[in-house]
Amino acid sequence: MDYKTLDEFKEGSGYLIEDVWYPRVTSIVSIKAKPALYRYYAGLKNFEEGEKIKQQSADEGTLVHEAVQAVMRGEEPELTEVTKPAVEAYMKFLENNSVEVDANYIERRIINHDERYSGTCDAVAIIGGKMGILDIKTSQAIYRDYCLQTSAYVEPLRHELKDLSTRWILRVDQSQSCRKCGATRRTKGGKEKIRTPWNNPYAKFCVHEWSETKGEIELKEFTDFDEDYRAFLGAKALWEWEHIDWLKQIGYK
Ligand SMILES: [Zn+2]
Structure with a gap:
């Protein structure tokens, strides 16, 4: 990301x-x-197409994110076509799993004074008797990169919450499946992505019949x-190096 002014x-x-x-x-x-x-x-036509899909997909993700957080607060959010399947799946998940969310820590600003950084955590929860940071993602998989972000939240918060010992990613997603071959279809940002099952060689030729x-x-x-957390601090050192000119102007470095 390029910035033009200090502000x-x-x-x-x-x-x-x-x-x-x-x-x-x-x-x-x-x-x-x-x-x-x-x-x-x-794999896209051009860079602009990617930016457009990314933006629309981020907006959809934000809606799902906010609706799930509303449920965590004990509210009943109004559901739309975009949020309904995911939120209903989350409510079903709650029926079968013990997840206690502390409403005081939803969208909580976190500051690490020693290392000087700040962030916003999605939620703090007690799951299976353990207390940890709960981060919501609407991605199609759980990526290892999420380890860095969540460790950065745990460090300052564990001094405030003595029982805080772990972190989870709660991935909330939605997809359709083919009734005939088992392929899955995700539509994100107006672009569809179809995955055919590896063990069904005929799936490639299937005229899919999509479920709801x-x-x-x-x-x-x-x-x-x-x-x-060590890797996060490493990323932070690299980030500071990259932005050293701005940081000097701020008086940060
Ligand atoms: Zn099919």
């Missing part, structure tokens, strides 16, 4: 909290290269906190 940089990559500027966790972790993203762009859209929930715990 743009401060606004786009950090938070101003009581007159002190802190870099944002999501901006810091974006320094890590994502090879899968290059492959994705390479169904929500999908996946919960995954990350356990290597020390390693992840």
Whole structure:
């Protein structure tokens, strides 16, 4: 991301909290290269198409994200075509799993004064007797990159919440499946992605018959906190190096 002015940089990559500027966790972790993203762009008509799909997909993701957080707050959000399958899947998930969310920590601003960074965590929950950060993703898989972001939230918060010991990704997604061959279809940002099952060679030739859209929930715990947090601080050092000119102007470095 290129910034033209100092204000743009401060606004786009950090938070101003009581007159002190802190870099944002999501901006810091974006320094890590994502090879899968290059492959994705390479498969599109042009860069603009990718940006358009990404934006629409992010908007849809935000709606699902907000609706799930509303359920966590004990509210009954109004559901739309975009949010209904995912939210219903989350409610079903709650029937079969013990998830206690602390409403005080939904969208909570987190500050690490020692390392000087800030972020916003989605939620804090108690699952299976353990307390941890719960981060909601609407991606089609749980990527290892999420370890960095969530470890950055755990570090300052575990001094405030003595029982906080872990973190989870709650992946909330929705897809259709083919009644004939078992292929799945996801529509994100107006672009559809079809995956055929590897063990069905005829799926490629199938004239798919799609089911209604169904929500999908996946919960995954990350356990290597020390390693992840060390890697986050490494990413932060690289991020600072990349933006050193802006940071000097702010008086950060
Ligand atoms: Zn099919």
